[in-house]
Amino acid sequence: MKWAVISTWKMSLEGCRKAADLLAQGKPASEALIVGIEDVEDNAGFTSVGFGGLPALDGHVYLDGGYMDGDTLRFGAVGALEGFRSPIRIARSLADREFNNFLVGEGAGEYALKNGFEQRDNLTEESRKRWEAEKNKSQKLVSYDGHDTVCFLAKDQNASICAGVSTSGLFLKETGRIGDSPVCGSGYYADSAIGAAAATGVGEEIMKGILSHTAVMYMNAGMRAQEAAEKAVLDLDLQLNRRNGSCDAISLITLDRHGNFGVGTNIVFPFVYACEEKEPKLYLARREGNHCIYEQVDDITTVKQD
């Protein structure tokens, strides 16, 4: 396959179409991935990413984003960033530096301001109302409906692979909480000589298994993208169930250096895939025993939005 792209959740369908068009025109994976993720960041209807993201306990929307270039292994990331339009674009620019690649909180904001990144108040009236209604309920942090990370993995016609993620993290998180998403190795990993992976779900679980790097190393050891994704997820699920009695929601997408994809999940998980031979389509993955299976879903109205 000359090019391929995979992305998480139904909310990424339109962005994946845009990314696929760019890859088909021969544009770089990094450009396609940013256009795809920004499509989700800019849509106030998606309450787990960018504009309209659900707030932390303190009522502020803090965003996390991460990017990795599979040719150079350079990565950039922002955590707990407030007041900017596109965490993925800022993360991408941080990957060009030798040091100071992962900035959080005020420092991330200062960098974004100094470098002219577009500012935006990401708290919408709808997100504020939901926060108002739920802030006093004692709530276990889970990756429940409406709170998921958009992840993109793209391979371009020059065989370059990159990974990118963007999220507002968990609704009602504590101020300063950062999940797996901007953490290189856990939330995303890319090596153009092997492939890439990215995760969504409860960050505190995903980080226990350094999930994305683990899956890429499985591909390096010879596993197919699908085997690598399901082994990484289901092994972690097994270990956490054995040790702690439970494992919260975790899902993982993988893409090998040829453009083949894989998916691992312990929930019901929608994702989108496109390549030279296949137009962007929505798929639904679920666990079945020791494997994860998926099917293409045509009637997308029957699938949950996030």
Ligand code: ASP
């Ligand atoms: N992984 C994200 C976090 O823990 C949330 C998600 O993907 O649902 O912040």
